[in-house]
Amino acid sequence: MRQITLISTGGTIEKTYDEHAGTLSNRSSIVQEMLRLLRLEDTNINTLQLMQKDSLELTDADRARIVGAVRLLTGAEEEPTDCGGIVILHGTDTLCQTGEYLVGEIADPKIPIILTGAMRPFEMKRSDALQNLNEAIFATGILEPGVWVVAHGRALKFPGPIKDRQRGTFVSAT
Amino acid sequence: MRQITLISTGGTIEKTYDEHAGTLSNRSSIVQEMLRLLRLEDTNINTLQLMQKDSLELTDADRARIVGAVRLLTGAEEEPTDCGGIVILHGTDTLCQTGEYLVGEIADPKIPIILTGAMRPFEMKRSDALQNLNEAIFATGILEPGVWVVAHGRALKFPGPIKDRQRGTFVSAT
């Protein structure tokens, strides 16, 4: 049985609609609702709801908390945990900034650490949220250790990837 | 073959998501997309995309245009058209204001004139948009002539109905 941990930080992927205000925002994690729609065999998923923010509002302290959580989950070199992979739900606007920060802070990760997000909230029809979450969870069983962004059918390794705002996806910087 | 006309004015029901801006707003009518999901027999639906506004932004001139469109579609008393019913998609916040205005301006309607809207945009999962549109179209074949609001399983006749903001639906004023 594979053990993975899903860290939720917010972002468009988890924005929900408030009928009274008529607006979309990050209120509480909907990651359990998403996971119910996937059929995953031999996979045990722990979920850690770390924060619930639009990624444009993430502070340095928030990013430090993300790194702290990843460190805690992976354990020390001499004392690794049984966590086989980490998926981080994150707003796409500053996802790559967090990816670069993780690469800088965690020198030699022993497991795949995968960032993902969505261009349309999960709560909307035709959202890319469930697809990207599915790809990220699947990828934890296959990708080599390192920090990655997974979305829209592809995996890109940090350092390097950037968001292409025109196309609404992540691309390799060249 | 029943002839009905669907007038689109905007409102939450037709709000769509802009992936670049990350916001919901009224851009263009999605009424055709909604209609494709209904199976309607012996019903011919004309669609008139009159405006595309949040109902809080509707002006007196906008409401006059709605009345004008309804008059055009129903025809004069001596020269009725073949239109058997009118459905008006409208934001819920000022829907009842438009309903009262229609009652005041069109003294003795010969067909049902049905206002409807939604608390969640059609583009969201678990939206009440398609349900309310379905009920409104179905109601054109059954309700007696007059001005109505149809939503959430009920039909309420104007004058009278108001929006209950707490419950997120329309109720009879008492």
Add this chain to the structure above:
Amino acid sequence: MRQITLISTGGTIEKTYDEHAGTLSNRSSIVQEMLRLLRLEDTNINTLQLMQKDSLELTDADRARIVGAVRLLTGAEEEPTDCGGIVILHGTDTLCQTGEYLVGEIADPKIPIILTGAMRPFEMKRSDALQNLNEAIFATGILEPGVWVVAHGRALKFPGPIKDRQRGTFVSAT
């Protein structure tokens, strides 16, 4: 608060998929699952799961049970119940046979008794199941007393309606 009763007898609308057998059949009622997708105000729905059969397999005894349930729910003339309308989920193949039978057995119904079903099971995408259920429930608040079939945007009163197998809907016999 409107009181209506939903009698479930099976039919295509409630067929579910068995992953081991790879077939669709009537196993248990899914009417609660359907009702969760509708937003109904001031409506209290009792559900009565009477049988779960393909309507081609309904016997005379089954139809007698349906009539018995309708009689029970409507009460006697001197002692009417608080039931304001009845919706019967039924396979489309023999729905009209049951409709004619109800008209023959219940001479002067005081409330609308509405039969409905679907051409595609609720469990399939693009099913007409939820639309027809929605229309039938909505219709209980509007239709005059009598026995009706409601589906695909229309209400047809018994005696008379037949299934048009080519078009996959109900039509008035002429």
Add this chain to the structure above:
Amino acid sequence: MRQITLISTGGTIEKTYDEHAGTLSNRSSIVQEMLRLLRLEDTNINTLQLMQKDSLELTDADRARIVGAVRLLTGAEEEPTDCGGIVILHGTDTLCQTGEYLVGEIADPKIPIILTGAMRPFEMKRSDALQNLNEAIFATGILEPGVWVVAHGRALKFPGPIKDRQRGTFVSAT
């Protein structure tokens, strides 16, 4: 731009509902409809609709045609094509038989050849079809060359995997 080819052979994943017959069966490929629901960047997918059969009805000749198609797409050792991966939609009942056959016939594949299918038809709600197709397409960019089955969050390499009929998934034979 990654080039992959999707070979459609039928199976539960592509079964569609016939409203007149009231049954599910393999009629024509719905792979284009499935692909429209995925957002795939830098991926060009050719689709080859080879046959449309329940996998219990596949003959030796059918399996030989599948091998022939894979050979054609991968090219000879000296003349490889630009195809970077192959996904084969296949009924789950004999998927592993075809996987073993491919391993036996294609000694040293240069690209990942990935079989997938579904326990519930794509046309049904809560189907695993789109998830498995998504995982298989994603996996073409990451898995090492070889013959694989990908489904339910996992990739298993042939020879070896078998269908676990009780659990409704694929497992490693041990």
